[in-house]
Amino acid sequence: MNAFLTISEAKSLDSSDPLRSYREMFHIPKWNKQDCIYLTGNSLGLQPKGAKKAVLQELEDWKVLGVEGHFKAKNPWMPYHEFFSKSIARLCGSLPEEVVSMGSLTANLHFAFASFYRPTKDRQMILCEKKAFPSDRYAIVSQLELHGYGENELIEVAGSDKSGVPDDDEILKAIEKYGDQISVLLIGGVNYFTGRLYDIKKITEAAKIKGINVGWDLAHAMGNTPLSLNKWNVDFAAWCTYKYLNAGPGSTAGLFIHKKHHEKNLPKYAGWWGHNKSSRFKMGTRFDPIKTAEAWQVSNAPVLSMASLRASLDIFDLVPFEQLRNKSLLLSNKLIQMLDDIKNKTGEEIEIITPREDSKRGGQVSVHFVNRDRVFFEKISNLGVFADWREPGTIRMAIAPLYNSFEDISRLEKVIYESLEK
Numbered sequence: 001m002n003a004f005l006t007i008s009e010a011k012s013l014d015s016s017d018p019l020r021s022y023r024e025m026f027h028i029p030k031w032n033k034q035d036c037i038y039l040t041g042n043s044l045g046l047q048p049k050g051a052k053k054a055v056l057q058e059l060e061d062w063k064v065l066g067v068e069g070h071f072k073a074k075n076p077w078m079p080y081h082e083f084f085s086k087s088i089a090r091l092c093g094s095l096p097e098e099v100v101s102m103g104s105l106t107a108n109l110h111f112a113f114a115s116f117y118r119p120t121k122d123r124q125m126i127l128c129e130k131k132a133f134p135s136d137r138y139a140i141v142s143q144l145e146l147h148g149y150g151e152n153e154l155i156e157v158a159g160s161d162k163s164g165v166p167d168d169d170e171i172l173k174a175i176e177k178y179g180d181q182i183s184v185l186l187i188g189g190v191n192y193f194t195g196r197l198y199d200i201k202k203i204t205e206a207a208k209i210k211g212i213n214v215g216w217d218l219a220h221a222m223g224n225t226p227l228s229l230n231k232w233n234v235d236f237a238a239w240c241t242y243k244y245l246n247a248g249p250g251s252t253a254g255l256f257i258h259k260k261h262h263e264k265n266l267p268k269y270a271g272w273w274g275h276n277k278s279s280r281f282k283m284g285t286r287f288d289p290i291k292t293a294e295a296w297q298v299s300n301a302p303v304l305s306m307a308s309l310r311a312s313l314d315i316f317d318l319v320p321f322e323q324l325r326n327k328s329l330l331l332s333n334k335l336i337q338m339l340d341d342i343k344n345k346t347g348e349e350i351e352i353i354t355p356r357e358d359s360k361r362g363g364q365v366s367v368h369f370v371n372r373d374r375v376f377f378e379k380i381s382n383l384g385v386f387a388d389w390r391e392p393g394t395i396r397m398a399i400a401p402l403y404n405s406f407e408d409i410s411r412l413e414k415v416i417y418e419s420l421e422k
């Protein structure tokens with residue numbers, strides 16, 4: 001076998017990678033005493049080495065200071081969520097006052113819908129993409145039902161390609177056709193299944209012309225693809241932080257609300273942490289919302305779970321985002337070419353369902369080994385590869401450029417050959 005990417009070639013590519021040192025900042029799970037090939041950063045990002053210290057800091061302050069930690073902790077808990085806004089804003093292209101670290105992704109979608117899904121007689125529809133992440137669809141349908149509607153008011157744009165996931169044009173056509181009846185559009189910026197990246201700017205623009213409230217689920221986009229939510233005029237967005245943002249299982253999510261909505265006093269689910277800070281502790285009866293995205297925050301910050309997010313953002317803060325995106329594309333292109341090469345050399349039927357153009361994908365490569373089943377997936381798993389299996393036969397592999405390397409791709413190639421042979 002002539003390797004497409006030999007270990008020595010891979011090592012040489014790694015040594016000229018400007019981001020090579022970042023891998024050292026993460027714990028890489030081991031397999032057979034060596035690093036495993038971790039390609040599930042789209043599901044749970046790896047632990048930053050600083051996470052433990054960050055969590056222990058808060059435990060220590062709680063131990064020593066008790067309630068006074070709200071003001072006297074090294075990172076005071078009272079404004080704790082504010083320590084995240086700048087870093088998050090940079091990643092999503094917003095103003096710091098347009099984002100708030102809170103809650104969980106699906107819950108935040110509901111919070112946003114409370115404000116942005118205000119159906120009228122003429123406009124009750126919600127538009128999403130076919131093959132949306134199930135939780136998003138559940139959330140959308142339940143919102144319709146809360147307002148006395150149901151699946152009849154859901155426009156799910158289907159894709160004509162095999163994956164069933166629509167492309168930009170198919171979404172734009174649906175906006176053109178149904179736009180006047182649509183109240184809210186919610187789409188996953190990067191599709192979790194195929195890894196397709198949408199033209200968020202163009203779709204938002206078209207939907208805004210039709211008077212639609214535009215929301216994006218950025219679970220697979222934050223920390224992965226370049227975003228400019230403020231400039232693109234997106235109304236709201238939500239994301240989780242345990243995927244590409246490496247903040248740990250169930251870590252605190254985020255919500256973006258465009259600045260143009262901050263003064264409007266939109267209806268919302270209110271709570272005391274969204275109340276004017278100067279009078280919050282007067283414990284008054286009337287809700288006086290903060291004039292930023294923080295108005296949507298209902299509760300005080302879950303400090304222990306947010307500490308690991310801080311450790312992760314400390315790493316992101318150091319990296320120019322273009323470098324991150326460049327490396328992600330370099331590695332995922334290598335992965336695609338490597339799979340093509342195996343297909344050409346062996347005749348194995350390998351279908352890549354992720355769009356090939358750089359501008360149409362995140363860092364994930366979804367691949368269908370047409371004549372293989374779960375046994376093949378288990379073989380590669382048993383040889384130290386973390387990937388993700390989705391019925392009926394798609395393997396998702398994600399590049400997380402902070403810790404993945406060319407060596408990972410080279411070693412993966414060897415594992416795939418070995419597993420095909422058996």
Ligand SMILES: *Cc1c(COP(=O)(O)O)cnc(C)c1O
Pocket residue numbers: 104105106107133135136188192217219220240
């Ligand atoms: C990962 C993911 C979720 C998960 O939702 P949680 O509320 O964080 O459990 C939801 N939507 C999309 C698109 C996802 O990729």
